[in-house]
Amino acid sequence: MAAKPVGMEVSIAVSEAVMLCDADVVAAYPITPQTHIVEHLSELVADGKLDAAYIPVESEQSAMSSCIGSSAAGARTFTATSSQGLALMNEMLYRAPVLRTPVVMVIANRALSAPINIWNDHSDIMSVRDAGWVALFAENGQESLDMTILSFRIAEDPRVSLPLSLNIDGFTLSHFIEPILLPTREEVRAFLPPFRPIVKLDIADPISIGLLGTPESYTEARKATDDALTASKQVVSEAFAEFKKHFGREYRVVESYRAEDAETILVMMGSIAETAMTAVDEMRDRGEKVGIVRLRLWRPFPVEEFKAAVRHAKNLAVIDRHMVLGVPDGPVALEVKSFLYADEVRPNISNYVLGLGGRDVTRDDFWHITERAKQPGAGQRPRYELVGVME
Amino acid sequence: MRAAETPFEKVTAKTFPKGPDALASGHRACQGCGEVLALRLILKALGTDVIAVSATGCMEVCTAPFPQSAWRMPWIHVAFENAAAVASGVESAVQTLRRKGRGPDRRIPVIAIAGDGGTADIGIQALSGALERGHEDFIYVCLDNEAYMNTGIQRSSETPFGANTTTSPSGLKSKGQSTWKKDMPAIAAAHGVPYVATATPAFHLDLMSKIRRAAAIHGPAYIHVYSSCPTGWRLKPELAVTIGKLAVNTRIFPLYEVLDGRYVLNRRVEKPVPVADYIRLQGRFKHLKDEDIAVIQDRVNQEYERVEKLAQAFPVEVAQAG
């Protein structure tokens, strides 16, 4: 382990992690703000630091198609994309889990058009939340690097063998320079076993992959995939525990910050939690019993861990970075409400949408949300509050 | 400069591979399907030391309904438009794993197979990318049955002029398909790939030898295979081979190779059969009048002449596969 952290752009750290994991194939198409990741990967290949095939495909649709083919052929496979690129992959995203191809993809989260917008929110990943991928969110640079390494370990675990997306906020995380501890190749090799696919295009043992599922078998095929995805949560937790043994840094599927005795809990995902922690510290200094619960694992949704983390709270303020047009709740709030519905005692849940298309999320926003979440009747509001909207 | 080519064995009447088919019986292709015949012969020429990738389409659906598969080599289908991209990923993986000592230490051709819709329409972008990138052990086969047969005979950009399809119907103000076939071999050749060829299962030795050459050549190969469809063409099932021979002997479907951009006409048709003899066997053309057929005849003459002149322009000293 490098004794000292190095100042490094987070995108570069992600690429370095892919190199440390000795990926075999990278297929990618440039899209802002993912570009620095794939640019650096192509440099690493060009310099011989990463012995991989870099396929400069002509579209994201082909990027994901190539990744599925590569993974099925037994290669450790990586790609990265954002926003419209993810949207163009859509059809293939739904196929990869059923074929059990453990492609690892970093999504530098960016708003979906229209209007065209290159800046950060979570509308891209939310648009494919039902596809069947394991989905992780990173909060800062070190997490981005660590989660990249963990992603290969989780996705390729024979008990999982599913594609995985690691979400890092575009620009506000991907383009920041942060102090990062870089592990050595040896350390990564000791943590990450070689890729041994459970479904493989193998001349010595030929199978057919990608069959027609008639009404007799389609339901069962979907259920088998859902079972695999649901079961992956245990492997994620195990991998986090193993990671701590190797690297000393501890991660959980649901992270809490000063939430243990909090009356009001702010629920969120991704890098805005860094700002929120500062706001929570300030509010705590003034005696406000407020904390943060952050979903690191988004798919499969860690229902039990989430409930355990928020059970005691009076007020839940669920923060969404995406609007479900035509529905009065954001996607995270919709799910949180449904999971808590059957509980006898449940907190007042109110929903806040903010930070769309790169609009800044500030400490003041979290002060504001905390106040609003505490108001009587907050849990009965008919729809989300679009924070900072000019109406 | 010719691209590198590993020596390969042409398929002759004497060396015809008699072993078990690489595509098993029990598939659900229609009676008299010329496309599955092409596929069977192609796979017979290659054997099972290959990896096959299919686009969605008739051949995919009829060969791989869960829990069964007709394919005897490793096979994958992902989607309709992306066979070339999936094959790119497979090929890159196979090459990389070989280099890194984790795969077989020999060339393993990766063959992508799609229909005309999956090639010339929805799949042309993925195909163009794959051809341009120059994948070393990459063969792309278009099985052209001239319409979207799997979805019910809708027109594609490979449907011939005058053909009645469910989306190019003939009527009071329509003679059926109003456009001429997209020249996919020329589009493929324009990518500067080392090998492009046309073939039909009716000339089976030519087809199988071309597939062998495609596997032998280092770099992407594109083979456009005429594949008759009794259902979509309203053609008697027993005529699957007869119609293919006629397509060549009328000069409608010339057999040629493009070796590093140089055209070689494999089968010179000295005394062409009239196009009408081909047209009249197929119900999809039954609304055409003699004057319509004359228009088609003119076009066929022109197109054949164009290929012939291209071949004359490039006297090629290499042995042709066909």
Add this chain to the structure above:
Amino acid sequence: MAKQIDALMKVRDLPVGFTAKPGSTLEFKTGDWRSMRPKLDRGKCSYCGFCYIYCPDGVYQDMGKDEKYYKPDLDYCKGCGVCAQECPKHCIEMVLEEV
């Protein structure tokens, strides 16, 4: 006659990745699609192999140098008649399948 496809499986019995074994369509006998059946006149057969080559369903089997003919596997023959059409010696006749 045909053993029909059995795609009904419990979730736990599905092969991982929804895959299939190579060549397993052999379990599906397509012979019952047939209304016409090829009838061979071996006396005329020149053992040229065109029936074997041009059969879209690959049903003809080489009976070897002693027997010198190709025999259709009626478990799979769909009765398309390509073999009869292409036989240069006209030794295959398509006759009505009798049930």
